Amino acid sequence: MSMTPYLRPGLAKPAPSRDGLDTPFWEGLQQEKLLLQRCNGCNRWQWGPEWVCHRCHSFDLRYEETAAEGIIYSHERIWHPVHPALAEQGPYVVVLVELPHADGVRIVGNLVGDPHQPLVIGAPVHAVFEHHLDDDPVHTLLQWAVS
Amino acid sequence: MTTDRTLRGKAAVVGVAETEYYKWGRSPDPEFKLAIEAVLGACANAGIDPADVDGFSSYSNDRSDASRLSAALGCKQLSFASMQWGGGGGGGSGAVANAAAAIATGQAECVVVFRALAQGQFGRFGQGPRSRMVSGAAAHTLPYGLMSAAHMFAMKVNRFMHDHGVQQEALRAISLASYAHAQHNPRAVMNGRPLDEATYDASRWIVEPFHLFDCCQENDGAAAMVLVSAERAKDFDHNPCYVLAAVSGSQHRAGAPVHNTPEYASSGFTTVAPRLYRMAQMGPGDVDVLQSYENFTGGVMMSIVEHGFCTAEEVNDFLTVENLSAPGGKLPLNTSGGNLAECYMHGLGLNIEAVRQIWGESTCQVPDAEVAMVCSGPMVTPVSSCIFGSEATL
Ligand SMILES: [Zn+2]
Numbered sequence: 001m002s003m004t005p006y007l008r009p010g011l012a013k014p015a016p017s018r019d020g021l022d023t024p025f026w027e028g029l030q031q032e033k034l035l036l037q038r039c040n041g042c043n044r045w046q047w048g049p050e051w052v053c054h055r056c057h058s059f060d061l062r063y064e065e066t067a068a069e070g071i072i073y074s075h076e077r078i079w080h081p082v083h084p085a086l087a088e089q090g091p092y093v094v095v096l097v098e099l100p101h102a103d104g105v106r107i108v109g110n111l112v113g114d115p116h117q118p119l120v121i122g123a124p125v126h127a128v129f130e131h132h133l134d135d136d137p138v139h140t141l142l143q144w145a146v147s
Numbered sequence: 148m149t150t151d152r153t154l155r156g157k158a159a160v161v162g163v164a165e166t167e168y169y170k171w172g173r174s175p176d177p178e179f180k181l182a183i184e185a186v187l188g189a190c191a192n193a194g195i196d197p198a199d200v201d202g203f204s205s206y207s208n209d210r211s212d213a214s215r216l217s218a219a220l221g222c223k224q225l226s227f228a229s230m231q232w233g234g235g236g237g238g239g240s241g242a243v244a245n246a247a248a249a250i251a252t253g254q255a256e257c258v259v260v261f262r263a264l265a266q267g268q269f270g271r272f273g274q275g276p277r278s279r280m281v282s283g284a285a286a287h288t289l290p291y292g293l294m295s296a297a298h299m300f301a302m303k304v305n306r307f308m309h310d311h312g313v314q315q316e317a318l319r320a321i322s323l324a325s326y327a328h329a330q331h332n333p334r335a336v337m338n339g340r341p342l343d344e345a346t347y348d349a350s351r352w353i354v355e356p357f358h359l360f361d362c363c364q365e366n367d368g369a370a371a372m373v374l375v376s377a378e379r380a381k382d383f384d385h386n387p388c389y390v391l392a393a394v395s396g397s398q399h400r401a402g403a404p405v406h407n408t409p410e411y412a413s414s415g416f417t418t419v420a421p422r423l424y425r426m427a428q429m430g431p432g433d434v435d436v437l438q439s440y441e442n443f444t445g446g447v448m449m450s451i452v453e454h455g456f457c458t459a460e461e462v463n464d465f466l467t468v469e470n471l472s473a474p475g476g477k478l479p480l481n482t483s484g485g486n487l488a489e490c491y492m493h494g495l496g497l498n499i500e501a502v503r504q505i506w507g508e509s510t511c512q513v514p515d516a517e518v519a520m521v522c523s524g525p526m527v528t529p530v531s532s533c534i535f536g537s538e539a540t541l
Contacts, residue, residue: 007292012278014286022286048284048404074306074411079352082295083275091352094293096302096406106407108288121309137280141290 006110010085022049024063029140034068047105066102068127073098075119091115157251159380159387162193162373163499168490172267174367182211182263185369193373202227202258204246206238227255236494237524241531244393262495263369301354304445306412311459317466318444322360324471329484332510337488361444363486370495388505392426395531414449414525427534431455435516438497446525473511482511
């Protein structure tokens with residue numbers, strides 16, 4: 001399922017880091033899967049991408065699929081454009097989503113829908129995969145919608 | 148043994164100066180020249196020969212390299228060159244701590260703490276990167292339009308306000324007090340541009356909960372302060388302004404990537420403030436005047452809470468223009484106008500203003516100010532704080 005991009009085109013496009021640290025995450029999004037890091041030493045989830053487990057210092061972190069649903073941990077409605085691509089955008093919403101199925105790690109995305117909608121901390125949200133398959137580089141953004 | 152492991156009273160500020168403050172991009176001079184001008188000014192203010200400066204301490208990856216400064220000023224030698232890690236203004240008081248530590252431990256005799264900025268020469272802070280592609284940690288935020296400091300911090304403040312029922316009026320009071328103080332300060336860029344409640348309320352959103360007037364300016368200029376040992380400080384014209392405490396740091400995993408720090412809705416001072424007070428052998432009730440770094444008013448609000456001036460639940464009652472105004476408020480705040488209304492010199496102007504309060508030289512002087520605190524760079528990591536005191540506080 002594809003959707004109209006939430007933001008106007010022209011912002012920097014995400015590419016996997018050269019060292020490969022977050023490649024499985026970006027590849028997973030293209031297949032509409034949310035893959036995050038989980039430690040083989042202590043079995044805890046960890047995000048953002050890092051080479052070592054912050055808890056047990058294991059270097060053995062795998063990418064594992066987790067449910068692409070969470071709750072709004074915090075939010076912001078942005079009005080002032082700080083990039084030319086957003087000059088005609090109008091307000092837009094960024095949310096920080098907490099993932100209860102992955103030890104409560106957090107991930108950033110846009111909240112799709114009316115940019116003037118009420119923003120409620122604690123509201124349940126689910127993922128919307130925003131594919132940019134004709135883009136260079138090909139990528140998929142992980143967006144969120146109120147459930 | 149541990150009683151000796153303190154900076155309390157070991158070093159003192161004996162000279163301060165700033166260049167003229169400009170709106171961003173308006174400086175007629177390049178950044179390095181501004182830095183030199185500020186250092187020369189601080190030396191003149193102290194009455195010390197610049198050749199006798201033997202140390203430099205800065206932060207936020209200042210581009211005016213210590214060795215180049217030392218050469219340009221004809222310093223007899225360079226004994227100490229220190230850069231505090233971290234961005235924004237988080238190192239403003241950390242640079243003071245590093246300078247005082249160098250002096251206290253015999254590494255240097257006379258250390259200049261400085262910061263210089265010419266954004267016209269090197270690009271602005273408040274703009275998103277223009278690259279076509281992004282990878283690494285920024286790839287997980289930038290493509291969603293989360294790309295400026297305001298965006299990074301508004302989500303922390305929104306969560307804090309939600310958790311504790313903080314009202315917009317608390318943020319507004321911080322802005323109004325700063326602008327009111329700037330009207331007395333001829334150095335302030337916003338001098339002659341007073342702000343009232345209606346203008347604040349009608350001003351556009353940058354990102355909720357920050358109106359335009361909740362956000363710092365972007366400026367060009369430079370600021371510097373000269374520190375020597377407490378023993379030597381007595382030989383200078385100014386009454387010594389002692390460093391009673393200066394510490395930096397951050398909480399457990401504050402640097403966890405992509406907004407995953409455990410203590411999220413925080414200015415970052417919950418571990419720093421207790422160490423600050425322990426070193427100063429003081430509490431918040433001893434502080435006569437506060438200079439608290441405003442990247443955004445929400446950061447000031449959380450800094451005030453985390454330094455114990457009020458609880459999170461008391462914010463709406465405590466953060467009023469009356470309480471935050473010099474000379475008579477309960478906690479006079481940002482008495483030069485601060486980053487909002489004097490100048491955004493990455494907060495070093497706040498340290499200078501704290502020193503002027505101890506010297507009795509502020510344009511919004513708090514009567515008999517003996518103890519002045521600075522909180523530097525809320526919401527970044529590491530942050531830092533310091534407390535200056537008069538002779539009477541030793
Ligand atoms: Zn582990």
